[in-house]
Amino acid sequence: MTGADRTGSGGPRGGAGTARAGGEALLLGVRHHGPGSARAVRAALEQARPGVVLIEGPPEADPLVPLAADEDMRPPVALLAHAVDEPGRSAFWPLAEFSPEWVALRWALEHDVPARFIDLPATHTLARQEPEDAPPGTDRTGQGEPGTDKGAETSAALPDVRVDPLAALAEAAGHDDPERWWEDVVEHRGAEHGDALAPFRALEEAMGALRETEEGGGRDRDLVREAFMRLQVRAAQRESTQQVAVVCGAWHVPALRRRVTVAADRALLKGLPRTKVDMTWVPWTHRRLSRSSGYGAGIESPGWYGHLFGAPDRPVERWLTRVAGLLREEDRSVSSAHVIEAVRLAETLAVMRGRPLPGLSETTDAVRAVMCEGSDVPLALVHDRLVVGDVLGEVPAGAPAVPLQRDLDRTQRRLRLKPEASERELELDLRKETDAGRSRLLHRLRLLGVGWGEPAAARGSTGTFRETWRLRWEPELSVRVAEAGVWGTTVLGAATARAQADAVTAQGLADVTALAERCLLAELPDALSPVMRILADRAALDMDVGHLAQALPALVRSLRYGDVRGTDTGALAEVAAGLAERVFVGLPPACAGLDADAAQEMRRHVDAVHGAVGLLGDAPAPGHGALRSRWQAVLRTLSARGGVSGVIRGRAVRLLLDDGALVPQEAARLMGQVLSRGTPPADAAAWIEGFLGGGSGGGMLLLHDERLLALVDAWLTGVPAEAFTDVLPLLRRTFSAYEPGVRRSLGELVRRGPASRGSVTTTGSGIPGFGAGLATGRAEAVLPVVRLLLGLDEAEATGERTGTPDADPGPGHEAGTGGGLPGGDDNDLVGVDA
Known part of the structure; x- marks a missing residue:
């Protein structure tokens, strides 16, 4: 948005070229992140040549202004302020290449003109934040379109004009889309008649008319901010013999123009709360500039606006050429003829809609019709990659940062692990030193709550020496790093201290075991010893078998990392073995007298313990081989124990059969007993679910052992009609988990009947399940x-x-x-x- 200048002190409005040195300030009202505003500001500064440039932003950032001229500084970037005692209390001031404030800052540095920030100091802004304020990454300082700062105080009833003055101006002009209206009147038009200040004067007058409709004079927070700005402008005018230029949100221009006494402004600022803050530059992304990110001053299409700013000549042709290149990278057939036709269609649509130039809506419609064949699927890719974009800014190494951030930067450079705004997968081979270091770093950051990477399922390999990560750097992670700085000055030291503290405050045994696993993954030997002591104490006091069964798998998984990562897991193995013994003793009585839901939960515990014992038996620790035989004895007890749910008994028999501890004939005998007429149908169906459930494994067992299939078939056909509807849901849940091919093959076997399959006691001639002769044809x-x-x-x-x-x-x-x-x-x- 724009503002105007007045010539002289209290004189009439006039051209900026007639303003005398030291007169009224040159007020340039802007729309934050508007490329049209950015170009207009640069033209106005070139025409007026002020002696001082004042920019809306926190004054604590004044020492950081010279860094904007550093060759390593690449927008989008943001000023980050956080409370020293509570780093999570923070605020951002994002700036893109096409932001008017950034253009003004760079112009001042290029022309050796002093540049300062004049908004309400962050020491007051952060002190006023409430605990329920918006999360980090939200513009809490008021920078942005009027009414969009989410952390600000709000009155009981705000007029619509204050919430979105752009929409009010667009509606007054007969437009229902504020974005399109802004593009037409600002982004697609240059200065009128060579006067760079003409747009600022016109829109200041419109904004002044809108502010006159405010009820009660506006929000208290805006009044305080504008009072501070007026004081800063007066101070700059006293210090400079040349004109002072002010670049701020257009909503504030009428307030800065208003005649208010110094005493009245100081009275508004009296008694404001304060807190000690630190400030630095941090990288930002185009995606975080978008409205969907929750940032108050966001725009819908940062990638498009960046293109308009960087390509003022033939922007439509250049844009559609970029779109064609992206679609070609995705193996879509797009030729030069498509680009030419899309340009013609976009220009035709602009003429039909009465627009000065094709905007984003016209180019999007042209791309959909010409390059995407009417489909919105490739169009969504264009919107994500180009209209919004994944541009990540860069900040020079000399920018202030907490010690933990500097250690993280050094580690990232050493491991060649550069932060990127777009999501990508990273495959790691832990046998390689560099990949092992990357794994350690990512696991340590996760312990610190810095979610740069998230583990993902590995493709093509299940070995413990491989890891797959999904990486994406978000700007708010800089706040998380600052918060984690309270734990230490290095990533290793901070992760160690955080793990030790988390072990003390962990609520349950499973939480401690999970923490021990994470310490092994992150290779924190100094944290593992205290975590193991706490784990042993918790395990000795916890009498809940379910909790013990939940904790055991994580411990046993941790033992597998000793071979790959070279970690000493001797103490962990002893705790795991002791935990397993306690599970063996307590599991049979814990499985008795359970209802259906509790039995299903206990069945999952039995599966988890079975897998853990299988791994623990292979662990390189003496005496663990006997755990297998102990566990098999527990399973035999469960399979024959009265009062145990059928689903658990059936699962125990299946696990024994899979381990080779039970011969197929014995498994068939046990199934025959359970499926006899003396067993209630519901209990028999639960036993079948436990024995045959768990995906395609049970189905393949029936395909290869027709005695079991014949038993199930005979029992099912003999279930009384009144009981069949009760057992049907269990059977559907069991068999529906099989793969389609397995279900079809089972259906074919059942269709052929017992005569073709053989009987329970004889396999018949030839291979069971197949015909006696060969189909030579x-x-x-x-x-x-x-x-x-x-x-x-x-x-x-x-x-x-x-x-x-x-x-x-x-x-x-x-x-x-x-x-x-x-x-x-x-x-x-x-x-x-x-």
Whole structure:
């Protein structure tokens, strides 16, 4: 938005070129992050050549102004202020390359003109924040479009004009879209008649009219800010013999122009709360400039605005060329002709809609119609990558920072792990020194609450020496690093101290075991010893078998990291073995008398303990091999114990069978007992769920052991009608987890009936589940494909097969044999999906 200048002290409004040195300040009202405003500010400063430039922002940032000229400073960046005693209490002032404030700052540095910030100091702004204020990353200082700062105090009823004055001006001009109206009147128009200040005068008058509609004179917080700004402008005018230029949000221009006594302004500032703050530059991103990020002064299309600012000539052609390049990278067929047609369509749409130039809506419609064939799917990619964008700014190494941030920067450079705004996957091989260091850093940062990386499922490998991470650097992580600075000056020291403190305050045994695992992953030997002591004490006092069963898997997983990371896990192995013994003793009585939901939960505990014992038995610690036999004895007890839910008993039998501790004949005998007529149908169905549930494993067991399938089939057909509806949900839950191919094969076996499958006591002739003879016709049908795959000549292959070069290839070799399977019945191969 814009403001105007007045010539002389109390004189009439006039051109800025007639303003005399030391006269009234040159007030340049802007729209934050508006490329049109940025170009207008630069033109106005070139025309007026002021002696001092004042910019809306916290005065504590004045010592940081010279860093804006550093060659390593690349916007978007932000001024970050945080309370020294409470780093989480913070605020950002983001600046992009196309922000008017950044343009004014760079102009002042390039022309050796003093530049200062004049907004309410951060020492007062952060002291006024309430605990329920917006999270870090929100503009809490009022920079931005009027009414959008979320941390500010609000009155009971605010007029709509204060919430969004752009919308009010657009509505008055007959537009229903404030963004499009702003593009038409500012972004797409240059200075009128060579006067760089003409837009500022016109829009200051409009903004003054809007402020006259305010009820009660505006919000208290705005009044305080504007009082401080007026005092700063007066001070600069006294100090300088040349004109003073002020770059601020257009909403404040009428208030800065207003005649108010110094005493009245100082009275508004009297008694404001204070807190000690630190301030620095931090990288920012285009994505965090967008409205969707929650930032109050956000814009909908930072990437588009950056393009408009960087490409003032032929912006539409250049933009659509970038779009075409992006779509080509995604393997979409886009030619130069598409670009030409899209440009013509965008220009035609602009004429039909009465716009001076094609805007974002016209170019988007053109891209959808010409390059995306009417689909919004590739258009969403264009919006994400270009309209918003993943640009990440850079800050010079000389910028002030907490010691922890400096240590993190050094570690990132040493490990060649550069922060990026876009999300990316990082595959690590822990056998390599650099990758192991990256893993340690990411795990330590997670312990500190700095979520730069999140673990992801590895693709193509399940080994413990590989890790997969998803990385994305967000600006608010700088605040998290500042908060973590209370734990230490290095990442290693801070993570160690944080882990020790978390172990003391952990609520449950599972929390401590998870913390021990994270200490091993982060390689924190100084933290692991106290964590293990606390873990041993908690385990000795906790009598809940469920808690012990939850804690054991994390401990056992931790033992596996000793080989790859070279960590001494001897103490951890002893605690895990003791925990396992306590689980073995307490599990059988804990499984008795459970309802259906509790039994399902206990079944998951049994599965987890079984997997943990399997790993613990392989751990390099003496005496752990006996744990397998102890656990198998516990499973046998559960399988035969009265009062234990069927789902747990069935699961125990299945685990014994999978481990080879139970022969298939014995498993069939136990199933036959459970599925006898003396067992209630609901209990039998629960036993089947425990034995056969858990995905496709149970289905494959039925496919390969037809005695079990015959038992289930016979029992199911014998369930009384009145009980069938009760057991049906359990059976559906069990069998619906199987893969589609397994379900089809089971259905085929059941369709053929017991005569084709054999009986429970005899397997019949041939392979169980398959026909007695061979379907030679169906076998012959695949020979052409085999010859094609092997690259053999058809006659040569036939001769080798029959012993005579001119042998008849047999049935099924006619052209088009893929249309049928001659020479045999489709059902000859039992178990083949027809």
